[in-house]
Amino acid sequence: MSIDLSVNIAGVEFKNPILTASGTCGYGEELADLFSLSRLGGIVTKSITVKPRLGHPPPRTAETESGMLNAIGLANVGVDEFIEKKLPFLEKFDTVVVVNVAGAKIQEYVEICTRLADCPRADMVELNFSCPNVEEGMGIATSAVLAERAVAEVKKVFGGPVIAKLSPNVTDIAEIAQACESGGADAVSLINTLVGMAVDIETFRPRLTNNTGGLSGPAIKPVALAMVHKVYQAVKIPIVGIGGIATADDVIEFLLCGAAAIEIGTALFVEPDTPVKIARDLKKYLSKNKFDSVKQLIGQLRIYS
Amino acid sequence: MSRIVVEDVSITKISDLKRGYFRLNIAPFSKAAKVKPGQFVHVQIPGCGVYFRRAFSIYNFNAADGSIEILFKVVGRGTACLAKCRRGDRLGIVGPLGNTFRFPLKKETPVLIAGGVGFPPMYLLAVHMIEKGFEGERIVFLYGGNTKDDLVDISRIRKLGVELILTTMDGSYGQKGLITEPLKRIIDDRCGKVRLYACGPEGMLQAVDTLACDNDVPGQMSLEAPMPCGVGICLGCVRPLREGGYTRVCRDGPVYNFGEVLL
Numbered sequence: 225m226s227i228d229l230s231v232n233i234a235g236v237e238f239k240n241p242i243l244t245a246s247g248t249c250g251y252g253e254e255l256a257d258l259f260s261l262s263r264l265g266g267i268v269t270k271s272i273t274v275k276p277r278l279g280h281p282p283p284r285t286a287e288t289e290s291g292m293l294n295a296i297g298l299a300n301v302g303v304d305e306f307i308e309k310k311l312p313f314l315e316k317f318d319t320v321v322v323v324n325v326a327g328a329k330i331q332e333y334v335e336i337c338t339r340l341a342d343c344p345r346a347d348m349v350e351l352n353f354s355c356p357n358v359e360e361g362m363g364i365a366t367s368a369v370l371a372e373r374a375v376a377e378v379k380k381v382f383g384g385p386v387i388a389k390l391s392p393n394v395t396d397i398a399e400i401a402q403a404c405e406s407g408g409a410d411a412v413s414l415i416n417t418l419v420g421m422a423v424d425i426e427t428f429r430p431r432l433t434n435n436t437g438g439l440s441g442p443a444i445k446p447v448a449l450a451m452v453h454k455v456y457q458a459v460k461i462p463i464v465g466i467g468g469i470a471t472a473d474d475v476i477e478f479l480l481c482g483a484a485a486i487e488i489g490t491a492l493f494v495e496p497d498t499p500v501k502i503a504r505d506l507k508k509y510l511s512k513n514k515f516d517s518v519k520q521l522i523g524q525l526r527i528y529s
Numbered sequence: 530m531s532r533i534v535v536e537d538v539s540i541t542k543i544s545d546l547k548r549g550y551f552r553l554n555i556a557p558f559s560k561a562a563k564v565k566p567g568q569f570v571h572v573q574i575p576g577c578g579v580y581f582r583r584a585f586s587i588y589n590f591n592a593a594d595g596s597i598e599i600l601f602k603v604v605g606r607g608t609a610c611l612a613k614c615r616r617g618d619r620l621g622i623v624g625p626l627g628n629t630f631r632f633p634l635k636k637e638t639p640v641l642i643a644g645g646v647g648f649p650p651m652y653l654l655a656v657h658m659i660e661k662g663f664e665g666e667r668i669v670f671l672y673g674g675n676t677k678d679d680l681v682d683i684s685r686i687r688k689l690g691v692e693l694i695l696t697t698m699d700g701s702y703g704q705k706g707l708i709t710e711p712l713k714r715i716i717d718d719r720c721g722k723v724r725l726y727a728c729g730p731e732g733m734l735q736a737v738d739t740l741a742c743d744n745d746v747p748g749q750m751s752l753e754a755p756m757p758c759g760v761g762i763c764l765g766c767v768r769p770l771r772e773g774g775y776t777r778v779c780r781d782g783p784v785y786n787f788g789e790v791l792l
Contacts, residue, residue: 254761254780257532278774285757285765287581292757296764299775441580493758494573494582496623497535 227507228517231265231485233462234385234410236347238265238320238485240506241475241518242499245466245489246271246324246352246389247296251310252317258496263503266320268487269310271352273325274332276302286422286431291441291468292490293420295434298326303336307343315345322387326352330364330374337382350387350413351378365391365416368403375407385410387464390455392444393419397451398458405459413464413487414455415448441490442468449481456482456523470498472505479521533626533760534560540618541596548678549603551612552588554596560625562592566654567751567784570597570624571759577610582623584756584779586728588649589656600649600682626759627783630654630749632661633724640669640715640748641691642737644708644729645679648672650751651728652682655689665690669715669723673708673733677701709736716744724748725787734792741787749786754778768792 229240243266244255251269252261261267279299286293301310306323314321323346327333333351340346351374353365364370375388388404390397392415401412417438422431430436448467455463465483469475470491478486491498510518542554558570564587571582585599603609614620633639639658643651651670659665668689673696674680680695680702687693694711695703704711708729716723725748727737734750741748754766761780769791770776776790 248762250762258535258760259531279764279767281769282765282767282775283755284767285755285763287579287755287757289578290580292580294763294765299764299767493763494580495535495621496533496758496760496762 226516227510228519229503229506230517231519231522233464233484234348236320236385239318240265240503241479241483241485242502242506243268243320243322243464243485243487244492244499245487246350247294248489248492251306252314255492255496259500261314261317261319264319264499265485266322266347267314267317268322268324268350269306269314270300271298271324271326272300272303272306272336273298273327274303274335276300276305281433283432284434284437286437288420288422288439288441289443291439291443292493293422293432293437293439294417295432295437297434303339307339311343311345320347321345322348322350324350324352324389330370330377333374334377334381337378341382341384346384348385348387348410349378349382350389351375352389352416353391365400366394368399371400372403372407375404375409379408387411387413389416390414391416392447392451398454401455401459405461409461411462411464411484412455412459413466415444415451415467418444418447440468442470444468445474445477449477452478452483453481453525470495472502472509475502475506476509476521479518480523480525482523482525484522533623535621535623537619537621540614540616540620542616543614545612546600546681550600550681551603552598552600552682553611553614554598555620555622556594556596558595558597558622558624561590561595561597564590564597564625565629566657567629567650568625568627569759569783570599570622571626571756572599572611573621574607574611575614575618575620577606579607579610581757582621582759583607583611584626584759586649586751587625587653589653600646602646623759626779628781630726630784633658633663636722637724638667638669638719638722639663640671640712640723640725642671642708642712642725642727642729642733643673644727644733645674647727647729647733647751648681651726652686654726655686655691659689666692668692669694671696671708671711673697673703673729675699707736708733709740712737712740716740716746720744726750731792738787738792747787749784751783752778752785752790753783
């Protein structure tokens with residue numbers, strides 16, 4: 225029996241539900257030294273901003289229990305160089321290219337997405353409303369009104385599907401997800417990192433020059449699952465699950481909670497070939513449990529009433 | 530064929546060199562024959578709860594049996610745990626990672642400067658130079674530490690037949706004082722005909738970098754930085770460049786020309 229790993233999100237066909245998360249795979253060049261990017265369902269690029277950004281001074285990362293903190297500060301080449309030099313590399317691979325876009329104001333999202341609208345291989349955009357390390361960005365992430373408006377404005381200029389990436393650093397993530405859906409988002413992805421901190425007790429300094437950073441890794445998986453579960457009950461658009469995924473078992477948990485696809489982030493730092501291993505193990509699980517398609521798992525959680 | 534591989538390997542030998550230093554042999558590593566001096570492997574250390582891998586310079590490799598060797602000092606939780614591993618234990622490694630050194634010109638005298646745990650890549654570079662036809666006696670090798678306890682595996686470097694100069698801060702072995710003292714003399718004596726290679730603690734690298742830049746001596750140094758990913762995707766190990774911007778030590782380095790990085 226052949227096992228079908230493909231999923232469909234907003235009309236875009238992914239050969240498997242495994243994407244790499246923004247900020248954990250650069251623009252694909254480095255991972256291509258380890259495995260062919262064509263083995264991925266999709267690749268989500270490092271966040272692109274209007275102008276290049278150098279990012280925060282080091283230290284930018286800190287190891288924590290079962291995870292890490294980061295405050296890279298949206299270091300990226302800017303939209304011009306991305307389109308000129310980075311996107312052509314990604315076009316060589318048989319995988320969905322999702323361009324992650326970040327900005328301080330709605331107008332910046334619009335400006336970048338207008339440029340990307342002319343790039344046939346910018347298959348989808350993911351709007352990073354939730355980078356906790358850039359002061360300005362959090363406004364849109366935490367305001368349902370602003371999030372809805374941002375999605376609606378981007379939808380006017382970008383013809384392809386738009387994913388809104390949500391922050392967990394809010395009171396009610398379902399409310400923001402619904403606002404994005406109302407604004408016309410084709411999907412939501414969640415969660416971005418949780419605001420966190422680590423302190424050096426010898427120097428009395430925070431371990432990051434940004435003082436706080438975003439917590440990621442296995443430590444946040446339970447939080448992410450609960451939020452995916454909550455959002456799944458609140459919106460009709462597909463959900464891309466993110467947060468501490470390192471194994472096929474993790475992926476299955478997210479699918480059962482309602483995710484139609486997932487993104488692998490921090491696990492790539494520890495095990496850069498994680499997507500390849502997960503695709504293999506996912507097939508094994510489906511075969512063992514007599515499923516012929518991974519779609520049969522989506523939203524099949526049997527909750528206690 | 531992938532340039533970088535993720536593999537499980539076995540510990541074939543672990544040697545306690547005393548005073549916190551250990552030498553570890555691991556195999557089989559399919560890329561052992563491809564290793565270049567200055568490159569490193571990213572090692573997943575089992576059973577101690579550290580989340581990231583740890584980066585170790587490759588000390589030596591054997592293309593014939595696919596083994597590589599690392600030399601490390603216990604400095605924290607990860608290395609303490611690695612030191613407790615036994616023969617037959619499995620480790621996950623990613624590699625070979627990073628760039629390598631530029632070879633000296635025929636007329637130049639290579640001067641290798643190793644400070645403490647900066648020794649492994651300098652040793653491998655000396656081995657490589659000799660394999661490529663440089664006579665051992667034409668290579669100057671400076672090896673310094675705080676005390677004689679920091680000068681490990683001296684017998685190995687002696688066997689290469691290099692001109693060896695040993696220094697310790699406390700005078701417990703070799704010449705007393707900083708490694709840069711004999712280095713200054715060498716630069717003065719052989720002006721214009723040396724090429725420096727350095728690896729060691731930050732203070733030593735700063736001093737060597739300054740000496741090299743002030744005297745217009747060419748060469749390179751290998752940097753160390755905490756590395757979450759080791760493959761260039763996390764942007765966590767960056768250092769500032771003199772010309773502006775940042776460089777990823779794991780992917781763009783760890784080997785840099787003198788004057789290139791702001792130390």
